[in-house]
Amino acid sequence: xxxxxxxxxxxxxxxxxxxxxxxxxxxxxxxxxxxxxxxxxxxxxxxxxxxxxxxxxxxxxxxxxxxxxxxxxxxxxxxxxxxxxxxxxxxxxxxxxxxxxxxxxxxxxxxxxxxxxxxxxxxxxxxxxxxxxxxxxxxxxxxxxxxxxxxxxxxxxxxxxxxxxxxxxxxxxxxxxxxxxxxxxxxxxxxxxxxxxxxxxxxxxxxxxxxxxxxxxxxxxxxxxxxxxxxxxxxxxxxxxxxxxxxxxxxxxxxxxxx
Amino acid sequence: xxxxxxxxxxxxxxxxxxxxxxxxxxxxxxxxxxxxxxxxxxxxxxxxxxxxxxxxxxxxxxxxxxxxxxxxxxxxxxxxxxxxxxxxxxxxxxxxxxxxxxxxxxxxxxxxxxxxxxxxxxxxxxxxxxxxxxxxxxxxxxxxxxxxxxxxxxxxxxxxxxxxxxxxxxxxxxxxxxxxxxxxxxxxxxxxxxxxxxxxxxxxxxxxxxxxxxxxxxxxxxxxxxxxxxxxxxxxxxxxxxxxxxxxxxxxxxxxxxx
Numbered sequence: 001x002x003x004x005x006x007x008x009x010x011x012x013x014x015x016x017x018x019x020x021x022x023x024x025x026x027x028x029x030x031x032x033x034x035x036x037x038x039x040x041x042x043x044x045x046x047x048x049x050x051x052x053x054x055x056x057x058x059x060x061x062x063x064x065x066x067x068x069x070x071x072x073x074x075x076x077x078x079x080x081x082x083x084x085x086x087x088x089x090x091x092x093x094x095x096x097x098x099x100x101x102x103x104x105x106x107x108x109x110x111x112x113x114x115x116x117x118x119x120x121x122x123x124x125x126x127x128x129x130x131x132x133x134x135x136x137x138x139x140x141x142x143x144x145x146x147x148x149x150x151x152x153x154x155x156x157x158x159x160x161x162x163x164x165x166x167x168x169x170x171x172x173x174x175x176x177x178x179x180x181x182x183x184x185x186x187x188x189x190x191x192x193x194x195x196x197x198x199x200x201x202x203x204x205x206x207x208x209x210x211x212x213x214x215x216x217x218x219x220x221x222x223x224x225x226x227x228x229x230x231x232x233x234x235x236x237x238x239x240x241x242x243x244x245x246x247x248x249x250x251x252x253x254x255x256x257x258x259x
Numbered sequence: 260x261x262x263x264x265x266x267x268x269x270x271x272x273x274x275x276x277x278x279x280x281x282x283x284x285x286x287x288x289x290x291x292x293x294x295x296x297x298x299x300x301x302x303x304x305x306x307x308x309x310x311x312x313x314x315x316x317x318x319x320x321x322x323x324x325x326x327x328x329x330x331x332x333x334x335x336x337x338x339x340x341x342x343x344x345x346x347x348x349x350x351x352x353x354x355x356x357x358x359x360x361x362x363x364x365x366x367x368x369x370x371x372x373x374x375x376x377x378x379x380x381x382x383x384x385x386x387x388x389x390x391x392x393x394x395x396x397x398x399x400x401x402x403x404x405x406x407x408x409x410x411x412x413x414x415x416x417x418x419x420x421x422x423x424x425x426x427x428x429x430x431x432x433x434x435x436x437x438x439x440x441x442x443x444x445x446x447x448x449x450x451x452x453x454x455x456x457x458x459x460x461x462x463x464x465x466x467x468x469x470x471x472x473x474x475x476x477x478x479x480x481x482x483x484x485x486x487x488x489x490x491x492x493x494x495x496x497x498x499x500x501x502x503x504x505x506x507x508x509x510x511x512x513x514x515x516x517x518x
Contacts, residue, residue, distance in 0.1 A: 009374070016283070019370065020275040085377040087498065091385035094495045107378035111278065111368050115268070115342045119366035123349035127398070128406055130389045130415060138499030139386070147387050147413040154409025155402070156389060236353045239346065240397030 003070040003103040007090050009083040009110020012196035013041035017116065022108050026077050031069050033062060034079035041197075042079070050074075057137075063092050067100045083112040087133055087161060114159040117192040117220040120202050122234025124190060124222040129157040129237075134164075134171045145178050152182040157228065157237045160221040163191075164214075172221065176211035179223065183207055188224040190235040191215060204235050262329040262362040266349050268342040268369020271455035272300035276375065281367050285336050290328050292321060293338035300456075301338070309333075316396075322351050326359045342371040346392055346420060373418040376451040376479040379461055381493025383449060383481040388416040388496075393423075393430045404437050411441035416487065416496045419480035422450075423473075431480065435470035438482065442466055447483040449494040450474060463494050 006025040011017040026032060031050040032039065039051055052069070054062040063078070070076045080088035090107045097105055118125050130151040134144060151158045158179075163172040179187075185208035193201040193216065205213065207223065215221065228237040265284040270276040285291060290309040291298065298310055311328070313321040322337070329335045339347035349366045356364055377384050389410040393403060410417045417438075422431040438446075444467035452460040452475065464472065466482065474480065487496040 011278070014280075016279040017368075019270070019278055021273075024275070083374045083377075085374065085382045085385055086388075087385065090378075090382035091495050091497050094381055094490045094493055095497065098490060107382065109276075109370050109374040109378040111370065112374060115344065115368040115371060115374075118342075118344040119349075119368040122353055123344045123366065126344055126346065126350035128389070128391045128403075129345075130387070130410070130413075132387045143414070144387075147415060150409045150413025150415070151389070154389075154406040154413075156406060156409070231353045231357060234353055236350050238350050238354065 003073070004075070004106060005066050005070050005093070005103060006075075006077040006106050006108055007084045007088070007093055008077050008079045008108045009085070009088065009112070010038060010041070010079050010081060011111035012113065012116045013038065013081060014196045015043070015045065017111055017196055019108070019110070022110060025106075025108050026079070028075055029077035030074040032077050032079060033066050033069070035062070038079055038081045041081075059089060059092060060096070063089060063096045066093065067096065067103055070103050071100070080110075082116075083110045085109065086112045086114075086131070113161060113195055113220040116195045117159070117222065120192050120195060120200070121190045121204070121222055122231065122236050124224060124228065124235040124237050125157045125159060126237045126239055127157060127225060127227075129159060130154075131159045131161065133161040134168065134175055135162040136168070136171075144175075148175055148178045149182060152179050155225050157225045158223040160223070162217060163219055163221050165217045172213070172215055173211050176207060179207060180211065183223075188228040188230055188235055189222060191219050191221040193219045195220060204230055204233065262332070263334070263365060264325050264329050264352070264362060265334075265336040265365050265367055266343045266347070266352055267336050267338045267367045268344070268347065268371070269297060269300070269338050269340060270370035271372065271375045272297065272340060273455045274302065274304065276370055276455055278367070278369070281369060284365075284367050285338070287334055288336035289333040291336050291338060292325050292328070294321070294340075297338055297340050300340075318348060318351060319355070322348060322355045325352065326355065326362055329362050330359070339369075341375075342369045344368065345371045345373075345390070372420060372454055372479040375454045376418070376481065379451050379454060379459070380449045380463070380481055381490065381495050383483060383487065383494040383496050384416045384418060385496045385498055386416060386484060386486075387413075388418060389413075390418045390420065392420040393427065393434055394421040395427070395430075403434075407434055407437045408441060411438050414484050416484045417482040419482070421476060422478055422480050424476045431472070431474055432470055435466060438466060439470065442482075447487040447489055447494055448481060450478050450480040452478045454479060463489055463492065
């Protein structure tokens with residue numbers, strides 16, 4: 001029989017924001033493997049399970065550990081924060097999985113920070129959007145700059161993951177400078193720190209203000225599109241029911257308007 | 260006391276792919292409002308609740324109904340498929356909410372088709388990606404074309420929502436033509452129909468092949484980035500651990516390679 005590994009997205013880290021499918025996969029597993037920070041968020045519920053971990057940046061080792069443990073006949077779950085298929089370990093597992101033809105992989109989706117952060121801020125990505133990570137550990141910075149510019153040119157709402165870290169303190173500022181070359185200073189933005197966790201903080205601000213803000217690695221940043229606005233302290237990107245602010249084109253050809 | 264309305268993302272439509280937070284919001288509600296198709300997916304569990312609906316395209320009316328019912332003192336939940344804040348009703352609710360200052364809104368995130376479809380296909384959006392809807396009911400087609408081109412120029416993985424409908428049979432073909440002006444014919448793509456529901460179908464194909472495929476309104480389409488590949492029948496977009504195929508730039512400056 002083929003071994004099977006669950007690759008589980010745990011969402012922001014609160015049990016009530018995981019799907020039952022994800023919880024059941026963990027319950028069915030003998031060993032849960034993941035980065036220690038996420039493991040700790042699981043709390044007591046899975047305390048009886050064997051747990052294994054590797055330090056940050058030892059992702060490949062962590063993936064190999066999954067296949068090795070599955071090879072011993074154990075049911076393995078690899079946990080990732082948010083969605084396992086969005087900056088998570090799913091793709092690396094499939095790549096390494098080439099060497100383990102007897103092991104089958106099942107990705108179980110979770111709530112990614114674009115969704116959970118958006119829900120806190122209001123509705124900032126309620127139309128076409130891009131998700132861009134500012135981490136240049138695995139991507140050349142020039143490529144990140146190119147993507148930021150393309151996203152702005154395309155009038156997408158933009159979600160920025162990994163806006164900062166100890167070694168990349170000024171990356172959000174650099175990203176804002178690229179965007180400010182294309183977008184107006186008053187563009188509506190917002191950000192959420194520690195989504196769904198203790199110490200959650202949320203802010204709305206203009207793009208110019210965002211450039212000066214200090215954010216950390218647990219922050220997700222949202223930049224509105226040309227039609228985004230603040231409503232009662234929330235950041236709202238319209239589905240297109242109204243006349244678009246910058247282009248003068250009516251986004252609705254059904255003759256409806258929102259009063 | 261302020262009234263409160265839950266705006267609930269129900270994910271693909273399977274109860275085990277909803278979060279407990281979403282299920283609890285429905286349990287706490289007196290009336291569940293939504294488009295009938297999604298309502299039917301809820302099944303027996305919430306059969307005891309009052310249910311209200313408006314036909315497709317009567318979204319504004321549906322939103323107003325929520326505020327009216329909440330005004331009567333009922334706890335209201337508005338349900339949307341996927342995530343309520345991604346092409347869902349969250350932004351329209353905030354817009355209409357300006358007229359109802361006594362009502363507070365809470366968005367409860369759900370698994371959007373980008374996440375649930377990706378999990379089925381493998382890991383197609385495991386790096387920076389764009390989400391674009393081909394519906395021009397609320398967006399001028401020229402703007403959609405501009406976004407497709409910007410996404411391709413930025414080397415994003417791309418997720419396409421609403422690729423077709425009865426009235427828009429050739430829209431995916433038109434979108435592929437835009438992309439084929441920038442991307443190579445062999446670009447790895449895939450699509451999933453009826454994600455997580457009965458009759459789920461999944462396909463991988465090249466961009467050139469995708470242009471000729473018939474898809475329906477329940478299909479979500481994925482277009483890989485320049486480094487995407489097929490592994491064992493799955494569509495995989497790398498996190499950047501390996502040398503990128505087209506640019507010759509090493510995406511990893513830590514000296515690691517994936518064996």
